[in-house]
Amino acid sequence: MAIKAAAxxxxxxxxxxxxxxxxxxxxxxxxxxxxxxxxxxxxxINLTVRRGExxxxxxxxxxxxxxxxxxxAGLSPKTGGTVRIAGRDVTKPLPEVGMVFxxxxxxxxxxxxxxxxxxxxxxxxxxxxxxxRAQQLLDMVxxxxxxxxxxxxxxxxxxxxxGICRALVHDPAVLLMDEPFGALDAMTRExxxxxxxxxxxxxxxxxxxxxxxxPEAVFLSDRVVVLSPRPxxxxxxxxxxxxxxxxxxxxxxxRAGIYVDRIRRHFNAAGVID
Amino acid sequence: MATTNLVDKLxxxxxxxxxxxxxxxxxxxxxxxxxxxxxxxxxxxxxxxxGIQLIGVDEYVLPRPSQVVDSLWRQLGDDLFxxxxxxxxxxxxxxxxxxxxxxxxxxTFISQVKxxxxxxxxxxxAFQTVPKVALAPLFVxxxxxxxxxxxxxxxxxxxxxxxxxxxxxxxxxxxDKIQMLTVFGASKTQIFRMVRLxxxxxxxxxxxxxxxxxxxxxxxxxxxxxxxxxxxxxLLQTNYNFDIAGMFAVLVVLSVMGLLAHFVIRLVxxxxxxxxxxxKVIGA
Numbered sequence: 001m002a003i004k005a006a007a008x009x010x011x012x013x014x015x016x017x018x019x020x021x022x023x024x025x026x027x028x029x030x031x032x033x034x035x036x037x038x039x040x041x042x043x044x045i046n047l048t049v050r051r052g053e054x055x056x057x058x059x060x061x062x063x064x065x066x067x068x069x070x071x072x073a074g075l076s077p078k079t080g081g082t083v084r085i086a087g088r089d090v091t092k093p094l095p096e097v098g099m100v101f102x103x104x105x106x107x108x109x110x111x112x113x114x115x116x117x118x119x120x121x122x123x124x125x126x127x128x129x130x131x132x133r134a135q136q137l138l139d140m141v142x143x144x145x146x147x148x149x150x151x152x153x154x155x156x157x158x159x160x161x162x163g164i165c166r167a168l169v170h171d172p173a174v175l176l177m178d179e180p181f182g183a184l185d186a187m188t189r190e191x192x193x194x195x196x197x198x199x200x201x202x203x204x205x206x207x208x209x210x211x212x213x214x215p216e217a218v219f220l221s222d223r224v225v226v227l228s229p230r231p232x233x234x235x236x237x238x239x240x241x242x243x244x245x246x247x248x249x250x251x252x253x254x255r256a257g258i259y260v261d262r263i264r265r266h267f268n269a270a271g272v273i274d
Numbered sequence: 275m276a277t278t279n280l281v282d283k284l285x286x287x288x289x290x291x292x293x294x295x296x297x298x299x300x301x302x303x304x305x306x307x308x309x310x311x312x313x314x315x316x317x318x319x320x321x322x323x324x325g326i327q328l329i330g331v332d333e334y335v336l337p338r339p340s341q342v343v344d345s346l347w348r349q350l351g352d353d354l355f356x357x358x359x360x361x362x363x364x365x366x367x368x369x370x371x372x373x374x375x376x377x378x379x380x381x382t383f384i385s386q387v388k389x390x391x392x393x394x395x396x397x398x399x400a401f402q403t404v405p406k407v408a409l410a411p412l413f414v415x416x417x418x419x420x421x422x423x424x425x426x427x428x429x430x431x432x433x434x435x436x437x438x439x440x441x442x443x444x445x446x447x448x449x450d451k452i453q454m455l456t457v458f459g460a461s462k463t464q465i466f467r468m469v470r471l472x473x474x475x476x477x478x479x480x481x482x483x484x485x486x487x488x489x490x491x492x493x494x495x496x497x498x499x500x501x502x503x504x505x506x507x508x509l510l511q512t513n514y515n516f517d518i519a520g521m522f523a524v525l526v527v528l529s530v531m532g533l534l535a536h537f538v539i540r541l542v543x544x545x546x547x548x549x550x551x552x553x554k555v556i557g558a
Contacts, residue, residue: 073457095459105454108549109472118468119458150549170458 021206022049022072022174026081029067040231041067045081047225047234049208051173054200056209056217057225060267064232065210069178072208073099086173095123098172098205100180104159106151112162113138113147119170130169137165140202141195157188161195168203177209181216190248193219201245214267218242218259219251226266235266337519346523355508359527362493362505365421366531369428370489374436374482376429381440386466391441398437406431407495414500424496424504431492432485436478443477444470476550479543486535490528 029042041064049055057065070076071083074093083090085097098119106115113134120130138144141161151159160180167175180196181189193216200207211217217224221240228235240259242250250256302308323338333341349355384391410427417423447470455465497506505524512520 075453075457093457093459097457099454099457101450101454103450105450107451107469107472109475109547118455122455122458122460122464122468152549 018051020048021051021053021086022047022208023082023084024048024072027068027071027078027083028080029064029071029076030079042071043231043233045232045234047237049206051206052204054207054209054220054222055225056211056221056223057227058211058214058217058263059227059232059235060229061212063227063229065227066178068227068232069176069208069210072174073097073176095170096173098167098170098175100160100163100167100175100177102179102182104151104156104163106159106162106166108151111148111150112143112154115151115162116165116169118166123170125170133171134165134169137168138162140199141165157184157192160184160192164196164199168199168205173206175205175207177207179210179212182212189213189216194248196220197246214260214263215251215256218256218263219246219248224259224263226263228266236263238263334516334518337522341519342522342526345517345519346526349520349523349527358503358505358508361421361503362424362490362497362528363531365424365493365496365504366428366486366489368421369425369492370432370486372425373429373432373489374485377433377436377481377485378440378478381437382444385441385444398434402434402438406434406492410492410495410499413496419500419502423499424493424501427496428489428492431495432489435484435488436481439477439481439484440474443474443481446477447473472547475547476543479539479547482539483536483543486539487532490532490535494528 024045024047027042027045028040030038030040032038045068047055057068059065067076071078072085072090074090074097077091085094088094088096106112107118110118116134116138117127117130120127120134135144135147138147141164143158143161143165146154146158146162151162154162160183164180167177181192184192197220209217209220218240219242224238224240226235226238227233238259242253242256242259319339322336323340326336326338327333337345384394406427409430410423413423413426413430417426451469451473452465455468460468493504494506494509497504498510501507505528509521509524512518512524
């Protein structure tokens with residue numbers, strides 16, 4: 001399936017290097033509530049992500065994982081440092097970004113198909129081309145035949161898959177995922193992990209995934225970023241060398257076990273079991 | 275023969291339309307209100323018809339249901355009655371459209387501009403506590419004995435519940451959905467059109483539902499104060515003539531009007547705001 005449309009690449013500055021598709025340098029984030037003392041949420045985050053890479057961010061509760069993602073999405077202002085996506089400074093939501101949320105967050109008054117079309121509609125992109133793309137994406141995640149259904153007629157897993165299609169319909173340079181499978185049961189979650197790998201391999205997107213699940217991060221990622229508890233700092237960036245393409249059987253390999261163990265030790269050292 | 279057929283059919287698993295009877299029987303068991311509601315009606319009517327006189331209540335004070343039906347039947351055959359009916363319908367409908375339309379416009383404006391909301395809300399709350407019915411004599415003085423004063427009354431009385439619902443509804447939009455649209459680069463107008471307005475629809479329909487009943491009430495109250503036609507006027511006439519059965523007949527007609535309007539609004543709601551299950555009714 002030829003979904004690897006490189007439409008966006010032509011719009012980005014020529015100087016952008018594929019090896020620094022996302023650039024985070026010296027990123028600080030401080031919350032300054034009016035009536036109480038400021039809290040440091042993120043401190044000196046440095047991370048460079050190459051184009052097409054799959055990155056996961058793990059860390060104990062309250063380490064600032066979601067804050068990091070919100071800054072990348074342009075939803076939350078940073079206190080210091082630089083954040084660039086495909087060569088553009090992130091100060092507000094960029095059209096080059098797609099996002100999958102903890103809940104599917106579909107609009108109940110729109111059909112699945114019309115939900116997937118939301119970003120294309122907002123950005124006033126060519127309707128014909130993007131209707132085609134929406135259909136391709138729905139086919140790819142196995143939702144063909146459900147285009148005319150409404151969200152409440154679908155299971156949670158199917159809704160989340162529609163949410164993934166929506167995040168990809170405008171062919172974003174970067175796909176951000178905030179705990180996208182946290183609400184699903186364990187079986188559906190494993191299935192969705194395998195699905196996500198397949199979608200990623202077919203679409204070639206750059207993905208930053210925030211997750212609570214260490215095995216999920218190891219199974220999916222090229223590199224896992226481990227954050228320390230508040231203030232969130234990078235404790236380790238761990239390359240995951242499990243070969244590609246992967247299936248769930250790699251998770252029973254010794255190597256995967258060693259990765260999981262090593263990440264978990266960071267958590268234990270911090271005295272938090274998440 | 276026919277009985278055996280029916281029994282055979284009932285023994286079969288419910289597959290086709292032939293089991294409609296069986297399904298209805300099941301419904302009655304699961305939802306006793308299906309027969310309890312009509313049963314209560316029948317019992318009350320029978321008691322009223324035959325029981326009331328036994329305890330010595332005069333027919334002139336409380337006519338029997340059969341007399342009410344008689345009177346109703348006579349009225350429905352009378353052109354004069356239909357004249358009154360159309361006058362009240364017109365007053366209520368025009369007033370409803372004006373009141374509800376103004377509420378939607380003002381409510382949208384208030385909910386979109388913070389300063390306006392902060393400035394006007396105290397006044398709206400204050401006005402809401404004024405019993406609008408008490409304004410009817412004033413409107414008759416200002417707008418005369420004709421249709422206008424009743425239209426104004428209907429508009430004013432249906433305006434407030436609608437306004438409160440519009441403001442509340444436009445506020446009810448889910449923060450997650452707004453954040454989702456923001457991430458994809460939506461402007462304020464796009465967020466309004468794609469999330470705020472649809473989220474408000476169930477509230478708007480709740481407002482319409484109360485509004486139409488209030489509008490009829492407003493028109494009738496207006497006619498009580500001073501009018502030459504309309505169902506409220508007819509109600510007073512029957513009262514002066516001590517035609518209590520006639521009064522009941524008019525009351526039945528007014529209730530049916532309200533019910534019909536309610537069902538029409540529900541029907542439209544089911545089509546337009548089909549995703550919302552139960553609506554919260556505010557500001558009744």
